[in-house]
Amino acid sequence: MKDLAVIEQINGLIASETDPAILKEKLREFHPYDLASAFLELNEETRKKVYRVLDDQTIADIFEYLKEDDTADFIEELNPKQGASVLQEMDSDDAIDVIQEIESNKLKSVLDNIEPEAKENLKYLSTHPENSAGSVMTTNFMVLESRLDVKQAMKILVKEADESEVIDPLFVVEDEKLVGILNLKDLIIARSPLSISAIMKPNPVFALVTDEAIDAVHKINDYGIGALPVLDQGKMVGIITIDDAMDVVHDDATENFGMLASYVTKPAEESSLKKSLLKRLPWLTVLLLLSLLVSNVTKIFEGIIQQVTVLIFFQSMILDMAGNAGTQTLAVAIRSLERNELNTRKNIRKHFFKEFRISLLDSFALALFSFFICTFFLWSRESIGINIGIVSMIIAVSLFLSLLLSGLMASSLPIFFHRVGIDPSVASGPFITTLNDIFSTVIYFGLAFLFFSFI
Secondary structure (H helix, E strand, C coil), X not given: CCCHXXXXXXXXXXXXXXXXXXXXXXXXXXXXXXXXXXXXXXXXXXXXXXXXXXXXXXXXXXXXXXXXXXXXXXXXXXXXXXXXXXXHHCCHHHHHHHHCCCCHHHHHHHHCCCCHHHHHHHHHHCCCCCCEHHHHCECCCCEEECCCEHHHHHHHHHHHHHHCCCCCCEEEEECCEEEEEECHHHHHHCCCCCEHHHHCEECCCCEECCCEHHHHHHHHHHHCXXXXXXXXXXXXXXXXXXXXXXXHHHHHHHHHHHHHCCCCCCHHHCXXXXXXXXXXXXXXXXXXXXXXXXXXXXXXXXXXXXXXXCHHHHHHHHHHHHHHHHHHHHHHHHHHHHCCCCCCHHHHHHHHHHHHHHHHHHHHHHHHHHHHHHHHHHHHCCXXXXXXXXXXXXXXHHHHHHHHXXXXXXXXXXXXXXXXXXXXXXXXXXXXXHHHHHHHHHHHHHHHHHHHHCC
């Protein structure tokens, strides 16, 4: 959460301090995140004042806490040489994201000032598909040759540590092939003439550049490691760090919420009207057709509705409760799928029966509660000409069956789609809710028809 007092303090400092050296020292006392938050509230002239006093590394640290499109706008404010220097100081994966947001007419002048080695590295990173492990990895890492002596390795560590994203764990290679990992603590306490191969841990966990980013992040969580090496044709080419993993998890969670809303899109696609329409319109069309079914189902029971008009007052309650329960259960199912918790039949059965028991208990409790509430409501309204007990019973039983059916569909449909190779997003919230509307309407008015037919 942004500390508004700190932001105001930073902005006040930038506005009032005229000595560049003093301003630089005082700004360096703040965390880059706080500086980034304050940066968004500055005008261009004031930002340029900051550009002149801070070094490129500090500016890069600030930019890494901003959104890519904001960073791109600020890079464009710099002269091409400084903009290129700041990009080179940023983590390579972050730099790629920013480059993709820079306006095409300004991008060439910036890229022309990037050093050839860095440009080649950025070019390589840009070849990996979005949401792949290769697209979120950073190439700022350090490796140690397995043949090195402990003393030699320590010298390399001291010399190159500031260039690496992480130094714990350390990655051990032979001819650029990953062969092990080494905890920093183990290196520090080891003594020459031990070699790195003698103290490393073999058979390290890794991801391939072509793996899904979320699958790679699951490995970080499952194995409890601080950084995951990424391989390309056996060669170690990058690492996925904890902060990269958090970004992937955040994006994946956001996308899953989009799935529940029947709308999944990437930020880059938002700017395209055509792509946005293609994402939304098919779903809206399907839901429209399903909604028409609800209307037709209601028309079938027009006779019982005219006979007992009070039933219509409680229809929305039953439909809304079924939809709410289904959305909750659906969220649990999709989250479990994304976490690979439903990868075996045993886990699926366990998940299904757990959700069934929850739905059963919830349905019973809410049905019982609704019976008394509806009875009191009808009695307080002095409803004449209707059997209050029968109507309340119809509502309670309908709510019980609707909630139970909603839970069963929401817990099983995502698993079914996943098993047959269809994205579980097709079992999105509105889709489940619309199906619930159809079945709940049939159950509600169907029970009413049966009850009053035999009275």
